[in-house]
Amino acid sequence: VSTQSTGEFSDAEWFSMLFACGIGIGLFFFSVSEPLRHYTISEVLPNNRFVNDAFMPDNTLAQKAMNITFYHWGLHALVVYCVVGIILAFTSFRWDLPLTMKSCFYPLIGERIFGWLGDTIDILSIITTIFGV
Numbered sequence: 001v002s003t004q005s006t007g008e009f010s011d012a013e014w015f016s017m018l019f020a021c022g023i024g025i026g027l028f029f030f031s032v033s034e035p036l037r038h039y040t041i042s043e044v045l046p047n048n049r050f051v052n053d054a055f056m057p058d059n060t061l062a063q064k065a066m067n068i069t070f071y072h073w074g075l076h077a078l079v080v081y082c083v084v085g086i087i088l089a090f091t092s093f094r095w096d097l098p099l100t101m102k103s104c105f106y107p108l109i110g111e112r113i114f115g116w117l118g119d120t121i122d123i124l125s126i127i128t129t130i131f132g133v
Contacts, residue, residue, distance in 0.1 A: 007093060014089065015082070022081030023073060034072065038065035101125035 009017070039062060056064075087104045097103040102118035109117060 005094075007089075014085070018082050018085045019078060022078055026073060026077070030073075035062075035065045035069045038068045 088099055091097045091103040091106055092099050097106055100122050102113040102121040106113050
């Protein structure tokens, strides 16, 4: 690993790209459904602690639902996207590995990522992404 190499983008630019991709996709999908889920009672979530208060006005209830959503999509949710993005960027830039999930395991299992074990890691990552695990 060379200490003299520099990347094409600065740290702030990488953070901005990862933030925009991760949060943008999540909010595009959940921007309406999540606040409504926190605001209303449904069969899936019958014991919503904010809806059960009969004396709470609708404005306060709506604000609390939005606050929960903002908390849920805060910086702690971004950490998952950033860790994977940083590992992929490092392995791709430093070791010329492909931008696949098996590359994240190169420091652990070495050249075996190019065999059946690496293919299994990629297949599992696709399946878990599809099913939202």
